Amino acid sequence: xxxxxxxxxxxxxxxxxxxxxGARVVASNYPGTxxxxxxxxxxxxxxxxxVIDTPGSYSLEPSTKAEEVAVxxxxxxxxxxxxxxxxxxxxxxxxxxxxxxxxxxxxxVVLNMWDxxxxxxxxxxxxxLEKFLGVPVVATCALSGEGIKDLVFAINKAKKSHxxxxxxxxxVEIGKIVEKVQxxxxxxxxxxxxxxxxxxxxxFSFFIAAGIVFLSFSLVxxxxxxxxxxxxxxxxxxxxxxxxxxxxxxxGEGSFLHNLFIGNLLEGSIDYGVSFGIITTGIYVxxxxxxxxxxxxxxxxxxxxxxxxxxRLAILGDRAFHKLGLHGYAIVPMILGLGCNVPGALATRLFxxxxxxxxxxxxxxxxxxxxxxxxxxINLLGRYGGQYIFIVFFSLFLVWFSLGRIMNFFAKGESPxxxxxxxxxxxxxxxxxxxxxxxxxxxxxKEAIPLVLLGVLVVNLLNFxxxxxxxxxxxxxxxxKVWQLPKEAIGALVVGFLRKDVAVGMLRPLxxxxxxxxxxATILGVYFPCMATFIVLVKEIGIKDMLKSIxxxxxxxxxxxxxxxxxxxxxxx
Amino acid sequence: MISLLQLxxxxxxxxxxxxxxxxxxxxxxxLGIRKGAQIKKVAGYFRGGPIIIKVNGTQLAxxxxxxxxxxxxxx
Numbered sequence: 001x002x003x004x005x006x007x008x009x010x011x012x013x014x015x016x017x018x019x020x021x022g023a024r025v026v027a028s029n030y031p032g033t034x035x036x037x038x039x040x041x042x043x044x045x046x047x048x049x050x051v052i053d054t055p056g057s058y059s060l061e062p063s064t065k066a067e068e069v070a071v072x073x074x075x076x077x078x079x080x081x082x083x084x085x086x087x088x089x090x091x092x093x094x095x096x097x098x099x100x101x102x103x104x105x106x107x108x109v110v111l112n113m114w115d116x117x118x119x120x121x122x123x124x125x126x127x128x129l130e131k132f133l134g135v136p137v138v139a140t141c142a143l144s145g146e147g148i149k150d151l152v153f154a155i156n157k158a159k160k161s162h163x164x165x166x167x168x169x170x171x172v173e174i175g176k177i178v179e180k181v182q183x184x185x186x187x188x189x190x191x192x193x194x195x196x197x198x199x200x201x202x203x204f205s206f207f208i209a210a211g212i213v214f215l216s217f218s219l220v221x222x223x224x225x226x227x228x229x230x231x232x233x234x235x236x237x238x239x240x241x242x243x244x245x246x247x248x249x250x251x252g253e254g255s256f257l258h259n260l261f262i263g264n265l266l267e268g269s270i271d272y273g274v275s276f277g278i279i280t281t282g283i284y285v286x287x288x289x290x291x292x293x294x295x296x297x298x299x300x301x302x303x304x305x306x307x308x309x310x311x312r313l314a315i316l317g318d319r320a321f322h323k324l325g326l327h328g329y330a331i332v333p334m335i336l337g338l339g340c341n342v343p344g345a346l347a348t349r350l351f352x353x354x355x356x357x358x359x360x361x362x363x364x365x366x367x368x369x370x371x372x373x374x375x376x377x378i379n380l381l382g383r384y385g386g387q388y389i390f391i392v393f394f395s396l397f398l399v400w401f402s403l404g405r406i407m408n409f410f411a412k413g414e415s416p417x418x419x420x421x422x423x424x425x426x427x428x429x430x431x432x433x434x435x436x437x438x439x440x441x442x443x444x445x446k447e448a449i450p451l452v453l454l455g456v457l458v459v460n461l462l463n464f465x466x467x468x469x470x471x472x473x474x475x476x477x478x479x480x481k482v483w484q485l486p487k488e489a490i491g492a493l494v495v496g497f498l499r500k501d502v503a504v505g506m507l508r509p510l511x512x513x514x515x516x517x518x519x520x521a522t523i524l525g526v527y528f529p530c531m532a533t534f535i536v537l538v539k540e541i542g543i544k545d546m547l548k549s550i551x552x553x554x555x556x557x558x559x560x561x562x563x564x565x566x567x568x569x570x571x572x573x
Numbered sequence: 574m575i576s577l578l579q580l581x582x583x584x585x586x587x588x589x590x591x592x593x594x595x596x597x598x599x600x601x602x603x604l605g606i607r608k609g610a611q612i613k614k615v616a617g618y619f620r621g622g623p624i625i626i627k628v629n630g631t632q633l634a635x636x637x638x639x640x641x642x643x644x645x646x647x648x
Contacts, residue, residue, distance in 0.1 A: 202619065422632040
């Protein structure tokens, strides 16, 4: 049996899905968290089924690709679980009645966020609603798990509705139902309501946003750095290094296996940043440099997502994004991209127009460094001073903004305006937050670490077989003349296709000057997306647009590298 | 009858008419923005920024162009 979860955006479908299947999908408090479907199996008591989580949709007439996915899956369903936000019955019932009228399938209606109805003074008579709709209605609070059992038992009782001949426009019919089943009582403003009000009204909203953004970045940096300095570095130095040194003496310095696994020793000892063996740099980079930042980034992001702050940022940034041919909600793919470009690329599905998708995808790939890359840049340049890290990110920001303006000028068509639901603030739920960060971290381990190891292996093989020299000679005019980097830097550009973090790490053993490090780190961000992002982008925007996008990237990287080198030289760096 | 843009923040009104194509009407309708609906303007961002309104207890943000197509009657 195929059970499809459907409902308006941001009603908690993914949370219900996680509860039913034990599977884990990312759930947050903003519309558009889910942009693709996930299948999972549920087995409770004697109820077995395949459950499918879908992106939210307001109606059966899709206007974005994410909604199209949802509507297609509804057609395949044997049973539909329609999840509603109980505090917003009237609007949510629209899709329910559409499902009843247009899709003749067994249905269960779930009134989720039932706990919030009490604070909001919403009183719904479930029995009456059940009678009106002619299908089982279950109240749940998926975050805490309340009512999920009732939902499971309702699955065997699901049936098709008798309500077929709805004559009047749906919202008129809905009005009649809501009037009879729902009572609203006035209630006092809570602390969260007041916070909601002041954080959305200009001009205070801007100050609050500036504070929150600054605080978030500071916390990410602080937590990441503390984890490295007080946890991972001591762990590596005290426990891992001795083991590796022993292995090094067994393999014998200079042997092929030693080069592959341990890499080069510096005056008889290991330097994890320079050695470049699979079990030295290959393990140290993902675990002790990148992971702490991945953890701290997703910790803070998870909090902002669950709290419900992202849509507010979207509103505040709307006007600026218009200059780039996007609307404020483009902040969602960009912020996700700061963690990893792949989910950022997937989130471009929230846009309707090809033009918007193209601009957002190109900006994401060109100038939004993922956290792995960011961590490596901090590691690479931090030793010289924070201002040099700032130069890299400020350059990327300038590239992002100028390129956006240029594309907005040249790309044909118009970009639509923002139209989003702004969810209420919600207190982040501890156990869900833990599950979410665990989910994101484990996908980092599963997807990133094998590629990092592969990247380090490739570095060694390229060097061993002299393939690097071959590429280096072809591209040396741009690399040595325009960017003024040694031609060996091509190795980093080649490996950057696999993993950007390894690529940035490859700059260190080259013995570059500070200026060359800054130019190299910036170019590695701009010139090309990593393989995983590339594949997703090809799927999302099509091969033709992707080729155009790549031309823009290569061109931008050439110009920006040269310009940055020139400017830094002027300032005597 | 004035457009949503001209409505003051914190002012309540009733939607009198929506000028727009089928696609826009449909998207508005999905979000509860339809003729006859009671709304309240929560905030308006200056110089082309979005407008925040409350419909049926839900806050929505919409662009300036869209807001100019919604005509309301203040009661």
